[in-house]
Amino acid sequence: MTDGALLATRGLGRRFGALRAVDDVSIDVAAGSITGLIGPNGAGKTTLFNLLTGELRPDAGQVLLEGRDITAQPPDARFRLGLARTFQIPRPFRRMSVLENVMLAPAGQTGETIAGALLRPGRVRAEEARLRSRAMEILDFMTLAPLADHPAGQLSGGQTKLLELARVLMGDPRVILLDEPAAGVNPALTRVLIERIEALNRDGRTFLIIEHDMDFIMRHCDPIIAMAEGRVVFRGSAAAAMADQGLIDAYLGTPAR
Amino acid sequence: MIGVVSYLAFFLTMAGILAIAVLGLNLQWGNTGLFNGGVVAFFGAGAYGLMILGGRPEAGQFGGFQLPFPVALAGGVLLAALIAWAVGILTLRLRHDYLAIATFGVAVAFESVTRNAEWLTGGAKGLRGFHRPLEAAIGDPFLFSLAFLAMVLAFLAAVYLGLERLVRSPYGRLLRAIREDETAARSLGKNPARLRLAAFVLGSAVMGLAGGLYASFYAFISPQDMAPILTFQIWAMLIVGGAGNNRGAILGAVLIWAAWTGSGFLLARHAPAEFQLYTGTIQYIMIGLVIVGMLMWRPQGLLPERLAISQTGGEAARRSASRDLTGRETE
Numbered sequence: 001m002t003d004g005a006l007l008a009t010r011g012l013g014r015r016f017g018a019l020r021a022v023d024d025v026s027i028d029v030a031a032g033s034i035t036g037l038i039g040p041n042g043a044g045k046t047t048l049f050n051l052l053t054g055e056l057r058p059d060a061g062q063v064l065l066e067g068r069d070i071t072a073q074p075p076d077a078r079f080r081l082g083l084a085r086t087f088q089i090p091r092p093f094r095r096m097s098v099l100e101n102v103m104l105a106p107a108g109q110t111g112e113t114i115a116g117a118l119l120r121p122g123r124v125r126a127e128e129a130r131l132r133s134r135a136m137e138i139l140d141f142m143t144l145a146p147l148a149d150h151p152a153g154q155l156s157g158g159q160t161k162l163l164e165l166a167r168v169l170m171g172d173p174r175v176i177l178l179d180e181p182a183a184g185v186n187p188a189l190t191r192v193l194i195e196r197i198e199a200l201n202r203d204g205r206t207f208l209i210i211e212h213d214m215d216f217i218m219r220h221c222d223p224i225i226a227m228a229e230g231r232v233v234f235r236g237s238a239a240a241a242m243a244d245q246g247l248i249d250a251y252l253g254t255p256a257r
Numbered sequence: 258m259i260g261v262v263s264y265l266a267f268f269l270t271m272a273g274i275l276a277i278a279v280l281g282l283n284l285q286w287g288n289t290g291l292f293n294g295g296v297v298a299f300f301g302a303g304a305y306g307l308m309i310l311g312g313r314p315e316a317g318q319f320g321g322f323q324l325p326f327p328v329a330l331a332g333g334v335l336l337a338a339l340i341a342w343a344v345g346i347l348t349l350r351l352r353h354d355y356l357a358i359a360t361f362g363v364a365v366a367f368e369s370v371t372r373n374a375e376w377l378t379g380g381a382k383g384l385r386g387f388h389r390p391l392e393a394a395i396g397d398p399f400l401f402s403l404a405f406l407a408m409v410l411a412f413l414a415a416v417y418l419g420l421e422r423l424v425r426s427p428y429g430r431l432l433r434a435i436r437e438d439e440t441a442a443r444s445l446g447k448n449p450a451r452l453r454l455a456a457f458v459l460g461s462a463v464m465g466l467a468g469g470l471y472a473s474f475y476a477f478i479s480p481q482d483m484a485p486i487l488t489f490q491i492w493a494m495l496i497v498g499g500a501g502n503n504r505g506a507i508l509g510a511v512l513i514w515a516a517w518t519g520s521g522f523l524l525a526r527h528a529p530a531e532f533q534l535y536t537g538t539i540q541y542i543m544i545g546l547v548i549v550g551m552l553m554w555r556p557q558g559l560l561p562e563r564l565a566i567s568q569t570g571g572e573a574a575r576r577s578a579s580r581d582l583t584g585r586e587t588e
Binding site for chain 2: 084091092096103112116118121167
């Protein structure tokens with residue numbers, strides 16, 4: 001249990017009826033890492049994500065962000081504390097423009113309240129101009145700038161994954177949780193996505209990534225955490241993961257001990 | 258001539274009042290995705306609030322405080338907002354059709370209260386005896402009707418401009434995000450429960466304003482005015498005009514009110530005698546057909562919602578300004 005962990009869980013558990021979807025999971029996500037989370041379908045990865053982001057409440061254990069217990073915080077508060085996530089099945093605001101999707105994210109905008117929007121138009125305008133240029137920069141970085149004025153519902157699956165990442169970047173998060181970013185994305189866009197993740201990581205952003213694409217995980221993630229049947233069955237480097245017989249068994253479906 | 262102008266003033270006054278209510282519903286449904294099936298309750302709260310605060314005292318009757326018109330109107334708006342707040346706390350966890358059923362139930366309960374709480378609402382005979390603002394000072398009924406129309410249009414303009422500013426601001430962006438996907442909005446640090454409640458209360462207060470104007474126009478309100486058909490009329494106006502578009506809301510109010518009064522006039526004059534008894538029913542059926550027909554053939558309404566775009570000016574912006582929400586070029 002390192003002190004350097006930006007995001008950590010301690011003894012985290014969640015049952016659905018008799019099923020222990022997440023069972024006594026303690027992980028550390030080191031600041032500045034791209035940590036990979038793997039495991040067969042039903043291993044509890046997405047449940048763990050939902051516990052980390054507050055979509056689900058745990059039955060046991062704690063979630064810590066920079067050592068601070070955030071277990072009781074709802075998802076919106078966690079985002080404002082710097083913990084952001086994307087979804088396995090992307091959730092764009094379909095009937096809003098791509099640009100609006102991105103400009104939404106920053107917290108504490110003057111024009112977000114009825115009074116602010118009605119009574120302080122000048123200040124709202126100035127803030128909007130700043131937000132718009134920042135959003136355009138981020139969209140440009142994500143290669144989505146030409147689509148800024150299109151409804152988000154028109155984007156391809158891969159483009160919506162880029163949009164989700166652009167959206168959370170607007171909130172300037174410290175840790176970003178990506179749920180299967182490469183699934184269903186064509187190779188060209190996957191390459192863009194990986195490049196952007198690595199560039200953001202070089203700037204000091206921490207990632208925790210669920211992915212089934214082993215090539216993606218082995219090449220870009222370090223360390224790797226593997227789950228099976230709700231428990232952590234492996235943690236270590238990519239090289240160690242490839243040499244680990246227990247992990248390979250877990251992936252092939254042999255019951256974990 | 259004066260008869261035509263005076264009918265036109267009456268027509269536009271009612272259309273303006275209804276347009277205000279449609280704008281309130283547009284904030285709730287068009288922008289936030291809240292399915293309010295009990296519009297008439299909030300409209301009625303504004304109407305009864307005004308009559309109780311501003312009406313003349315009567316024996317055995319609570320109210321009749323004869324407060325000045327602006328105070329009574331504000332009181333009605335506040336009453337609508339308070340009821341919306343209480344209903345909102347209880348029901349806003351419900352989504353879509355469930356919220357619609359719950360709010361419809363609130364409206365039925367409201368009508369039942371107006372019919373039975375005689376000490377408060379006058380029961381079936383309703384409340385009357387309201388001094389309309391400036392009626393005595395203006396004197397001439399025709400001039401007064403024009404002045405009242407001007408006041409209604411001023412309220413309509415103020416509500417329209419206020420709501421336009423709201424929905425084009427970051428606040429409107431938040432509401433649309435909640436309409437589109439609450440889970441995603443929450444994951445981006447927003448609090449949907451609080452925002453939904455605020456939008457529900459504000460939209461209902463606007464409906465209350467419309468109800469207050471309606472009651473002061475007729476200087477009379479009764480449970481007859483609280484029938485569910487009003488909710489459906491206001492919904493039809495929004496669906497025909499275009500949910501999510503405030504100009505559409507106003508256009509829809511004018512068109513449906515014209516169709517309603519026009520069909521009533523034509524049926525009364527030209528329908529075969531055996532149908533004369535059923536003109537009201539025929540009109541109900543027509544409202545239903547208009548709603549279903551629009552939803553089938555032009556669900557976005559006559560003036561569809563516009564996409565908020567990145568900047569004004571420039572060819573790209575002009576092109577996307579004429580793009581609807583599905584991305585088709587429309588103009």
